[in-house]
Structures are given as C-alpha cells and as structure tokens.
Amino acid sequence: MSRIVFVNGAFVPEDEAKISIFDRGFLMADAVYEVTSVLDGKLCDFAGHVARLHRSLGELGMPSPVNDDELLAIHRELVARNGIEEGVVYLQVTRGAHDRDFAWPEGLKPSLVLFTQARQIVTSPTAAKGLRVISIDDLRWGRRDIKTVQLLYPSLAKMEAKRRGADDAWMVMDGKVTEGTSNNAYIVTRDGTIVTRNLSNDILHGITRASVLRLASDAQMKIEERPFSIAEAQAATEAFSTAASSFVMPVVEIDGVAIGDGSPGPVARRLREIYIETARAQAV
Structure with missing residues (x-):
C-alpha cells in the first residue's frame, strides 16, 4: 500500500x-x-x-x-x-x-x-553496539541554531564517514566539537561528568538534548555545558549522541580510538532507558 x-x-x-x-x-x-x-x-x-x-x-x-x-x-x-x-x-x-x-x-x-x-528505534541494533565516528571540519553556515533544510554539508560529512568505514562524523570548529551530522554530541569524563557543548548559534538546540539533560539532572548526574576537543573525547570513559530519530546513541570509537573499553557505557545505556521510559509515558 x-x-x-x-x-x-x-x-x-x-x-x-x-x-x-x-x-x-x-x-x-x-x-x-x-x-x-x-x-x-x-x-x-x-x-x-x-x-x-x-x-x-x-x-x-x-x-x-x-x-x-x-x-x-x-x-x-x-x-x-x-x-x-x-x-x-x-x-x-x-x-x-x-x-x-x-x-x-x-x-x-x-x-x-x-x-x-x-523505523526501529527502541531496539536499534546500532544502539546495542555503538557508533564509530570520525572528526571533520565544521564548514556550515553560522546559524546552525535554526533548523533549516541546508543539509548538504552534514550529508557530505556523513558520506565521508561511510567512505572511511565509520557510522557518523563529529564536526569540529576552532579545535572543539560542535555536533554530529544530525545529532548533539556528549562525553563522560573520568569523574562521571556529562559534558556537552553549550547552546549558541553554533549548534542546533536539540529537543532530545533538552529532555536528556533534564532527565540526567533528575537522576543526580553531574552536567557541564562547555566545548570539548576530540582529544578530550578520546580520553573520556564514554561518549554518546542524542537525536529525535535515535534517542541516546552510544559512541564507542572516535577517529579509530576506542572510547573506554570500546563498548556502550553505563551512563549512555541508563540515559537511553530513562528517556525511552519517559517518552513513552509522556507521548501524546
């Protein structure tokens, strides 16, 4: 049909x-x-x-x-x-x-x-194994906070990731990660702090991002909204991304370097569980 x-x-x-x-x-x-x-x-x-x-x-x-x-x-x-x-x-x-x-x-x-x-979102096979990402220069226009259909560069970045055997790309401006091709980016530091770039014209103000950060705060998780580098991400214990079409998605490798033990970490897994449970309860 x-x-x-x-x-x-x-x-x-x-x-x-x-x-x-x-x-x-x-x-x-x-x-x-x-x-x-x-x-x-x-x-x-x-x-x-x-x-x-x-x-x-x-x-x-x-x-x-x-x-x-x-x-x-x-x-x-x-x-x-x-x-x-x-x-x-x-x-x-x-x-x-x-x-x-x-x-x-x-x-x-x-x-x-x-x-x-x-689309299979809740039981996504990718969520179980995690994403491998590459880094790429962020060459988009300056108003990424407006959700326009100007998606050529993110599409090219996604295809470059595929060409290099990865799943996605994290874009970098002035040495710091802005966001993924279609998602917001996060790391978890060794003391358990969730770090994600602060809101500005440089990134999309993700709706899933707002919900996940609120749920993390409710769960007494420590959060810092600030830029971070690829090197800091590679040294983190976990990394993950969020988007409406994928919820919370673990990242297990960046530019060929395994994050943590190279498998989805407990913070990302827990946030994914909490988000799905809350989204189901509050959906309209």
Missing part, C-alpha cells in the same frame, strides 16, 4: 504528491523542518518540536501555515493512516513558491509537507 503523505492541506498517496518547481525550499533551501519520533503510535516531545519550529520560522520571518492544534491533528492523522507504531514524522515548511529570485515578495503562501517513516 502506498504511503500517505500531507501536502498543502491534502492527504494523498506519496506517488501523487506534488509541489511547485518554483518552491523556494527546492530552489533556495528556504525552508525549515522538524522530525518527531513516534512510540506506540504516539508523538514524543511534540510540544518541544512545535516550540522550536516557531523559533525557526520566526528567525527567518516566515509565517506558520497552520496553528498548533491543526499541526497536532495532521501528525496524528498521518501516523494513523500509515499505521506507524514506531518511527518518525518529518515536517517541512517552506517560504512558498515564486519565480526564481534571491529576493521574495511579501505575502507568499508557505508550503507545508509531512510524511512518516517506519
């Missing part, structure tokens, strides 16, 4: 979905997006994703095409129509369609597209 997607007010089979070739998301990457995970057919951290969507839209001076209640209803309808018990819902808002020009006229009608992806 063909997947059902949502395009500008209509639920349609994916092979019938259409959007203008003049859409600025297609021509200019003039668009923002969100990815919300689904567990047991319900949406995780939905309020956080909507809040970040509004922030991204506001930073680009782009109106929201629907209100929050309508957005929730669209998500739920897509999940139901596609029978998604576990996976993600992808949402994209573009500035709209107009003949190609760097400037745009006022009053463009934004485009709204959503689709689902069934």
